Amino acid sequence: MSEKKTNRRDFLFTATYAVGAVGAGAVIWPMIDQMNPDASVKALASTEVDVSSVNPGKTITVLWRGKPVFIRRRTEDEIAEARSVKLEELKHPETDEDRAKNPEWLVMLGVCTHLGCVPLDQKGDYNGWFCPCHGSHYDISGRIRKGPAPTNMEIPEYEFVDANTIKIG
Amino acid sequence: MSDHEYTPKSKVGKWFNDRLPLLTLANHLTDYPTPKNLNYWWTFGGILTFCLITQIVTGLVLAMHYIAHADMAFDSVEHIMRDVNYGWLIRYIHANGASMFFLAVYIHIFRSLFYGSYKSPREIIWIIGIIIYLLMMAAAFMGYVLPWGQMSFWGATVITNLFSAIPLVGEGIVTWLWGGYSVDNPTLTRFFTLHYLIPFLILGLVVLHIWALHVPGNNNPVGIDIKKPSKDTVPFHPYIVIKDGFALLMFMIVFAFFVFYTPNILGHADNYIEANPLVTPAHIVPEWYLLPFYAILRSVPDKLLGVVAMLSAILILAALPWLDTSKIRSAVFRPLYKQFYWILVADVLILGYVGAMPAEGLYLLIARVATAYYFLHFLVILPVLGLKEKSLPLPLSITEPILGGSPNLSTAKNRESLKN
Numbered sequence: 194m195s196e197k198k199t200n201r202r203d204f205l206f207t208a209t210y211a212v213g214a215v216g217a218g219a220v221i222w223p224m225i226d227q228m229n230p231d232a233s234v235k236a237l238a239s240t241e242v243d244v245s246s247v248n249p250g251k252t253i254t255v256l257w258r259g260k261p262v263f264i265r266r267r268t269e270d271e272i273a274e275a276r277s278v279k280l281e282e283l284k285h286p287e288t289d290e291d292r293a294k295n296p297e298w299l300v301m302l303g304v305c306t307h308l309g310c311v312p313l314d315q316k317g318d319y320n321g322w323f324c325p326c327h328g329s330h331y332d333i334s335g336r337i338r339k340g341p342a343p344t345n346m347e348i349p350e351y352e353f354v355d356a357n358t359i360k361i362g
Numbered sequence: 363m364s365d366h367e368y369t370p371k372s373k374v375g376k377w378f379n380d381r382l383p384l385l386t387l388a389n390h391l392t393d394y395p396t397p398k399n400l401n402y403w404w405t406f407g408g409i410l411t412f413c414l415i416t417q418i419v420t421g422l423v424l425a426m427h428y429i430a431h432a433d434m435a436f437d438s439v440e441h442i443m444r445d446v447n448y449g450w451l452i453r454y455i456h457a458n459g460a461s462m463f464f465l466a467v468y469i470h471i472f473r474s475l476f477y478g479s480y481k482s483p484r485e486i487i488w489i490i491g492i493i494i495y496l497l498m499m500a501a502a503f504m505g506y507v508l509p510w511g512q513m514s515f516w517g518a519t520v521i522t523n524l525f526s527a528i529p530l531v532g533e534g535i536v537t538w539l540w541g542g543y544s545v546d547n548p549t550l551t552r553f554f555t556l557h558y559l560i561p562f563l564i565l566g567l568v569v570l571h572i573w574a575l576h577v578p579g580n581n582n583p584v585g586i587d588i589k590k591p592s593k594d595t596v597p598f599h600p601y602i603v604i605k606d607g608f609a610l611l612m613f614m615i616v617f618a619f620f621v622f623y624t625p626n627i628l629g630h631a632d633n634y635i636e637a638n639p640l641v642t643p644a645h646i647v648p649e650w651y652l653l654p655f656y657a658i659l660r661s662v663p664d665k666l667l668g669v670v671a672m673l674s675a676i677l678i679l680a681a682l683p684w685l686d687t688s689k690i691r692s693a694v695f696r697p698l699y700k701q702f703y704w705i706l707v708a709d710v711l712i713l714g715y716v717g718a719m720p721a722e723g724l725y726l727l728i729a730r731v732a733t734a735y736y737f738l739h740f741l742v743i744l745p746v747l748g749l750k751e752k753s754l755p756l757p758l759s760i761t762e763p764i765l766g767g768s769p770n771l772s773t774a775k776n777r778e779s780l781k782n
Contacts, residue, residue, distance in 0.1 A: 228541055229541065230540075231541070234543070260639070308526075309520060310642040341665055
């Protein structure tokens with residue numbers, strides 16, 4: 194490199210390639226980004242749910258951003274069971290206290306973290322959910338206990354607007 | 363491309379050919395020297411071309427009636443089945459045509475594996491073939507999503523979620539593929555576009571596949587090079603055209619049997635239920651032709667490694683010309699390889715079977731053993747076998763085993779009669 198002097202032509206080539214690359218990128222990016230969620234999809238960001246009719250031991254499923262959300266009103270036994278699990282036993286350690294701020298209500302995305310199926314309620318080896326697609330078992334806190342799923346079922350952002358209404362998103 | 367000069371007889375033909383040598387190409391294709399010992403396993407190239415054309419033509423017609431919208435897709439497919447003139451026929455040909463396409467491509471691939479058609483100097487033909495196979499899987503998967511039934515929806519969800527296994531960017535890629543936060547209308551419309559595009563990409567690659575084939579010429583059941591010019595070859599037309607045509611007719615009988623007598627046997631009843639994002643069918647399985655890879659995916663208890671194993675199982679085929687260290691092409695002269703070949707065939711069939719079964723208990727155990735063996739075959743057995751195996755003596759020409767004088771006459775002859 195050192196003996197070869199950079200001449201005017203080298204500079205022109207480099208400058209042309211650089212401008213060409215920027216131009217190509219500027220054209221390609223809109224073609225790629227058009228596939229991302231559009232404004233109308235993003236607009237459906239939150240859902241309000243009335244949970245007054247849900248009895249203890251029951252789960253309702255609501256649709257939020259095209260995905261099912263499980264809202265389970267847990268019994269005293271279930272809460273005790275969820276909170277008694279030691280963190281060392283978990284593949285993805287999370288305390289039930291962190292997952293359910295209000296212990297009576299478990300609000301989580303009803304989407305298996307393996308490949309996105311909807312797990313079945315009150316099934317599986319841990320009394321929680323069981324995914325029929327590839328056999329992942331979740332406990333009553335929605336934590337992965339057995340099977341191929343890598344993480345616990347996700348907790349979406351939600352808040353209690355009043356005692357009977359949950360706002361998801 | 364041509365090994366001899368060609369001049370059209372007519373003046374107009376010559377005038378045209380000097381400007382665009384299409385007639386030279388046509389002449390090359392008809393005179394193309396073909397080994398005369400090709401058996402019926404070699405007719406599947408032609409059959410596959412037929413399958414591709416069938417899918418393109420029926421697909422074009424279906425696209426005239428189908429509506430790619432999450433609210434209307436399911437009903438428009440039923441409209442095709444009930445209202446459109448011969449719609450049922452065209453859709454059943456297209457749906458079963460996909461299965462027939464894969465049936466033919468698996469026979470074609472296993473033909474190559476048996477006779478060593480992937481070996482030097484045919485590596486590029488083989489690799490283009492693997493790319494075509496990958497595109498076929500993509501096209502079949504996206505086509506299966508279009509009717510927007512339960513299997514469509516959940517199949518799309520599971521397969522697109524495979525990308526979420528990629529560390530860091532996985533979730534972003536999945537959202538980008540979906541065009542939303544779940545499989546929905548934007549996903550359907552883009553899948554329709556790509557499903558329409560891919561067959562034409564395949565068509566282009568088929569041209570390259572055949573072009574690359576015509577450089578060294580066909581492999582053959584004996585697996586030795588043909589000596590040109592010699593009596594080892596026959597012109598493609600009429601000899602191979604007739605043989606291919608006869609095999610195609612036999613194939614079409616099987617095809618017609620499925621279309622007219624059991625048009626839904628290869629599908630899933632769940633796909634006649636409209637897509638419902640709240641309920642996953644109790645038992646999700648892909649179409650039969652993807653089952654072995656699905657079994658590999660499920661046999662690994664880790665998400666990322668499962669996806670890696672499944673993709674490797676396909677991509678490992680592209681490395682096959684270098685993993686197989688044996689210089690001998692045909693399994694006819696490789697007594698040990700021949701046995702391992704049939705074990706591999708059984709292994710893939712077993713994987714396909716357990717892929718259709720629930721992933722638990724004994725099925726899971728079998729799937730794990732079969733997955734391990736699949737990789738063992740390509741990564742250990744083939745490289746070692748090529749170095750250790752004592753192969754049988756090769757004949758001097760492909761004519762020799764037929765006319766006599768070959769040291770291994772009986773082997774070659776017996777094998778040939780079996781194959782034929």
